[in-house]
Amino acid sequence: MPARTASLRGALATTACMETLQVGYLHAVAAASGCSLAQPFPDNGIDWHVSHGAPGHAVDDEVTIKVQLKCTYQVAPRPPGASFAFTLDNDHLAKLARTPVAVHKILVVMLVPRTQEDWLLAGHDRLELRHCCYWINLAGHRVTGRRRTNVRIPTTRIFDDRALCEIMTRVGAGGRP
Numbered sequence: 001m002p003a004r005t006a007s008l009r010g011a012l013a014t015t016a017c018m019e020t021l022q023v024g025y026l027h028a029v030a031a032a033s034g035c036s037l038a039q040p041f042p043d044n045g046i047d048w049h050v051s052h053g054a055p056g057h058a059v060d061d062e063v064t065i066k067v068q069l070k071c072t073y074q075v076a077p078r079p080p081g082a083s084f085a086f087t088l089d090n091d092h093l094a095k096l097a098r099t100p101v102a103v104h105k106i107l108v109v110m111l112v113p114r115t116q117e118d119w120l121l122a123g124h125d126r127l128e129l130r131h132c133c134y135w136i137n138l139a140g141h142r143v144t145g146r147r148r149t150n151v152r153i154p155t156t157r158i159f160d161d162r163a164l165c166e167i168m169t170r171v172g173a174g175g176r177p
Contacts, residue, residue, distance in 0.1 A: 009116060009117070014116060017116060018071040018072075018073075018110075018112060019069070019071065021071065021110070021112065021119055021120075021129065022069045022070075022071045022108070022110040022133070023047075023069065024129065025110060025129050025133055025159075026048060026050075026067065026069060026108070026133075028129070029133075029159060029160055029161050029164055030050060030164070032160075032161035033052070033161040033162075033164040033165045033168075034052065034053075034165075035050050035051060035052045035164060035168070036050070036051045036052075036053075037049070037050055037051075038051070045068065045092060045095045046066045046067070046068055046095075046105065047067055047068055047069045048066070048067040048069070049064050049065075049066055049067070049103075050064065050065050050066075050067055050164070050168075051063065051064040052064075052164075052165070052168035052171075052172070054168070054169075054172060056169075056172065057168075057172030057173070058172060058173050058174055059171075059172060059173070059174050060172075063168055063171045063172045064103055065103065065104050065105065065106060065167065065168070065171060065177060066103055066104070066105040066106070067105070067106055067107075067108055068092075068096060068105065068106070068107050068108070069108050069110070070086065070088075070107065070108070070109045070110070071109070071110040071111075071112060072086070072109065072110070072111060072112070073111070073112050073113060073114040075111050076111075077111055077113070077130070077131035077132065078131075078132075078155075079111070079155055081155070082154060082155060082156070083152040083153055083154045083155060084134075084152070084153055084155065085150045085151070085152060085153075086109050086150070086151055086152075086153050087148045087149070087150050087151075088107075088148060088149055088151060089147065089148055090143045090145060090146075090147055090148060090149055093138065093141065093143055093149050093151065094143055096138040096139075096141070097138045097139060097140060097141040097142070097143070098139070099139040099140045101139065104137065104139070104171055104176060104177050105137070105138070105139070106135050106136065106137050106138075106167070106177050107135065107136050107137075107138055107151075107153075108133050108134070108135045108159050109133065109134050109135075109136075109153050110131075110132070110133045111131045111132055111133075111134075112130065112131060113130055113131065118130060132158060132159075133158070133159035133160075134153045134154065134155060134157050134158060134159060135153075135157050135159040135163065135167075135177075136151065136153050136154065136157060137176060137177040138151060139176065
């Protein structure tokens with residue numbers, strides 16, 4: 001990649017920029033997997049509905065999952081071990097952990113560099129968003145903390161187009177993500 005010089009960035013809050021970046025990641029994954037996106041309004045604790053139409057689905061010709069996005073720079077890229085801890089408010093965890101459900105939910109957590117200028121790299125042959133999103137289905141997860149609960153996010157569950165297609169295939173067969 002070519003050398004970069006520092007640029008004057010806008011004054012938008014870092015957390016707002018993180019939200020925008022993770023939405024861009026989700027859009028890229030959905031586009032590469034042939035899925036459509038819908039944003040519920042108001043969101044009521046779920047950020048996106050992702051739908052996947054395929055003739056091979058057994059339960060319907062199009063299946064949908066609900067996605068909650070989170071983003072943090074407090075976890076290093078390529079976390080060591082099989083998982084990393086992420087903290088959720090108990091009310092939010094309860095919503096994501098509810099079972100049984102008519103429409104399955106997943107949590108997608110994006111890890112980004114602490115410095116905003118390191119989030120994106122562009123070249124003639126690629127656009128690179130850094131670092132990575134991981135996903136988990138929290139159905140049935142217990143609330144253990146007083147106000148917040150740590151959940152473990154497996155580092156084997158990288159959220160990309162192949163993972164999303166596999167999730168939708170399982171849901172389309174009547175299973176869980």
